[in-house]
Amino acid sequence: MSLRYLYMLMCGLILAGIVHISVILLIPNYGSRDAWNIISKKSDMWIFSNLSGSADRATGLENTDPYIKMGACTFNLDEAGLRLVGGKTTGFWSVSVFDQGGSVIYSLNNNTAINNKLNLIVLNPIQMITLRDSPAEEIEHAVIIEADIGKGFVVLRKFQRDISEKDEVDSFLSKAKCMKIEI
Amino acid sequence: MLAVGVTVGATSAWYSIQRSHGIGAINIGVWTAWPYSGANQADPYTLARITSDSTLPLGAAEGLAFEATRDDDGAFLKLECNYILEGNTPKAKLWSLTPYRQDGKSIQTEKDNNLISYHTNSTRLLRYADGTFQIALGPIPSPGNWLATRGNGVYRLVLRLYDTPIASNTGIADPIMPKIINIGCPQ
Numbered sequence: 001m002s003l004r005y006l007y008m009l010m011c012g013l014i015l016a017g018i019v020h021i022s023v024i025l026l027i028p029n030y031g032s033r034d035a036w037n038i039i040s041k042k043s044d045m046w047i048f049s050n051l052s053g054s055a056d057r058a059t060g061l062e063n064t065d066p067y068i069k070m071g072a073c074t075f076n077l078d079e080a081g082l083r084l085v086g087g088k089t090t091g092f093w094s095v096s097v098f099d100q101g102g103s104v105i106y107s108l109n110n111n112t113a114i115n116n117k118l119n120l121i122v123l124n125p126i127q128m129i130t131l132r133d134s135p136a137e138e139i140e141h142a143v144i145i146e147a148d149i150g151k152g153f154v155v156l157r158k159f160q161r162d163i164s165e166k167d168e169v170d171s172f173l174s175k176a177k178c179m180k181i182e183i
Numbered sequence: 184m185l186a187v188g189v190t191v192g193a194t195s196a197w198y199s200i201q202r203s204h205g206i207g208a209i210n211i212g213v214w215t216a217w218p219y220s221g222a223n224q225a226d227p228y229t230l231a232r233i234t235s236d237s238t239l240p241l242g243a244a245e246g247l248a249f250e251a252t253r254d255d256d257g258a259f260l261k262l263e264c265n266y267i268l269e270g271n272t273p274k275a276k277l278w279s280l281t282p283y284r285q286d287g288k289s290i291q292t293e294k295d296n297n298l299i300s301y302h303t304n305s306t307r308l309l310r311y312a313d314g315t316f317q318i319a320l321g322p323i324p325s326p327g328n329w330l331a332t333r334g335n336g337v338y339r340l341v342l343r344l345y346d347t348p349i350a351s352n353t354g355i356a357d358p359i360m361p362k363i364i365n366i367g368c369p370q
Contacts, residue, residue, distance in 0.1 A: 008184050011184060011188070012184045012185075012187050012188040012191070013188070013191075014188075015184075015185065015188030015189065015192065016187075016188045016189075016191035016192035016195065017192065018192065019188065019189050019191075019192025019193055019196070020191075020192040020193070020195050020196045020199075022192075023192065023193055023196035023197075023231075024196050024199070024200070024227050024228060024231045025227055025231075027200070027230075027231040028230045028231060034237060035237060035238070035239050038237060061237050061238070061239060063238045063283065063287055063341065064239075065279050065281060065341075065343055066279070066281055066289060066291070066302045067279045067302070067304050068279075070239075092276055092277055092345055092346060094241075094242065094244065094245035094246070094345070094346070095242075095245075096239075096240075096241070096242035096245055097242075098239075101230065102230070102239075102240075103230060104220075104240060104242040104243070106242070107241075107242020107243055107244040107245050108242075108244045109244050109245055109345075109346050111276075111346060112244055155239055157245065159277055159304075159345060161277075161304055161306040161307070162306070162307065
């Protein structure tokens with residue numbers, strides 16, 4: 001009899017293990033509150049939009065830093081390569097490229113950018129090969145990233161230390177643009 | 184048996200992504216960070232955590248966020264208590280310090296004006312001559328650096344370091360984080 005209980009306990013534990021692992025692995029695929037869902041609802045693909053509402057509620061994103069103003073755009077490398085450009089500014093800014101699941105593929109900040117200017121190109125490996133064969137002039141000063149993904153999004157963050165920097169930060173974010181580059 | 188298996192599995196999964204789990208985390212004192220949440224080698228737990236609470240992690244080149252839910256005595260941080268945050272942070276170009284309520288929302292609401300700081304950053308700080316600082320944290324106003332809290336209940340402090348070498352180095356060479364000392368709770 002006790003062997004039977006032990007057997008049932010073992011089966012229960014194994015089942016619990018399977019459920020645990022499946023839940024953990026499935027959350028990124030089936031969650032509806034993730035950043036991709038929020039950002040792709042905010043604007044059309046390839047359109048850069050400002051995500052910094054006055055309160056967390058406005059964006060739906062949680063755990064946002066009150067000193068960080070940000071914008072984002074979604075892209076699909078299966079359609080075209082992505083180019084993200086922005087004006088010149090002082091102070092800290094940073095960019096992260098995310099895949100659809102919300103993992104960071106690449107990140108850079110104003111120190112690692114060329115001439116402190118935001119000029120980023122994201123390509124898939126095939127577009128990368130094409131680009132190497134015939135490098136275009138416009139991409140000379142760009143940071144080029146190879147990402148083996150289809151859909152994804154980029155997030156641009158700018159630190160606003162106090163209200164006096166608001167105009168500069170707003171203008172920097174409003175000048176940022178996502179573009180398709182056909183290669 | 185089936186019901187127990189499913190319940191235990193689901194609960195443990197939920198629990199493991201809610202709390203500050205040890206997987207992929209680094210701890211410095213009471214502070215915890217998940218450096219791999221901003222890298223493409225994030226473990227499944229960290230990934231599940233990111234997607235379930237609609238957070239955008241900081242990329243390694245952007246910075247690193249540390250969070251604390253307890254003071255240096257091991258008690259949970261409470262909005263009604265007063266604390267002293269003292270010491271220094273690892274090297275970073277900028278940092279910000281923000282308390283969040285349990286539901287992930289900031290203490291400051293849209294109606295608030297900016298006369299009282301419910302969050303602070305490194306550019307607004309008064310420091311001692313040796314570069315260290317002290318911030319009073321709590322509902323009672325204090326001279327010097329004061330970060331206000333209000334209401335009651337447990338909360339979470341998030342210290343975000345921007346452009347910091349520790350986010351990109353695997354070995355953290357200089358693990359200094361401020362201490363959080365409880366200086367009194369209302370009776």
